[in-house]
Amino acid sequence: METDSDKKHVWDKVNQWEEELLFLKSIIDKTELVETIKWGGPIYVYNKKNVIGIGGFKNYFAIWFLNGVFLKDEKKRLINAQEDKTKSMRQWRFTSKEEVNEKEVLEYILEAIEIEKQGKIIKPSKKEAIISELLNIEMEQNPALKEAFENFKPYKQYEFLEYIESAKQEKTKLARIEKVIPMILANVGLNDKYR
Incomplete structure (x- = not known):
């Protein structure tokens, strides 16, 4: 060890x-x-x-x-x-x-x-794309989810991806995906309730 x-x-x-x-x-x-x-x-x-x-x-x-x-x-x-x-x-x-x-x-x-x-930071010309392999797998298996996700504006897609991928552990990522799937299908953005 x-x-x-x-x-x-x-x-x-x-x-x-x-x-x-x-x-x-x-x-x-x-x-x-x-x-x-x-x-x-x-x-x-x-x-x-x-x-x-x-x-x-x-x-x-x-x-x-x-x-x-x-x-x-x-x-x-x-x-x-x-x-x-x-x-x-x-x-x-x-x-x-x-x-x-x-x-x-x-x-x-x-x-x-x-x-x-x-407090200078690079304002990303386009935010660095975040890819969630796990979410992609879910979307491949569930076309309705993919379609719903693609209907979100890019910044809302980004919020979901950032939320999922900022988790350190795979199981946390999966738990977060479970949590956001109903939101995505219901066309509710991650931070809509705070807006």
């Missing part, structure tokens, strides 16, 4: 950056960010909002700026690791501790905190 500590962090696939990551942490400690562990790696939050994350990979270690798209990035340090997938996240990669210019890194982090304070 392997424990979590055996697995090491998902991000720290290669644990060769221990010292470098500790150095990054020491820089981050000078800010008001609070360290939490999410998704198997250290994430630093301001006011419960994720601002940056750090992690080590095979060929580099990196700082993620979760809302990095808003950073001015005058020094052109940031990259979008997955052009097609991530709209707001940016990464700053290093291959050695020497590459980490503390003053520069701090400037970027402080700017990222400032952005968070201003």
Whole structure:
């Protein structure tokens, strides 16, 4: 039975950056960010909002700026690791501790905190589509449900999908689906009663 500590962090696939990551942490400690562990790696939050994350990979270690798209990035340090997938996240990669210019890194982090304070977020041009595999299965088996679901405006469809998919566990998702099916069939939006 392997424990979590055996697995090491998902991000720290290669644990060769221990010292470098500790150095990054020491820089981050000078800010008001609070360290939490999410998704198997250290994430630093301001006011419960994720601002940056750090992690080590095979060929580099990196700082993620979760809302990095808003950073001015005058020094052109940031990259979008997955052009097609991530709209707001940016990464700053290093291959050695020497590459980490503390003053520069701090400037970027402080700017990222400032952005968070201003509450800037990418207004999704179109909200990232959420797909609920489980709901799709239900709809395949029940054409009336599919038709009823498709009659909702996109934002209402999104509310249902977000409600289902924000559940962590499969059984909770299924319970939520059970709950919304009658609503969908009755053409009642998830939040209609509050509107």
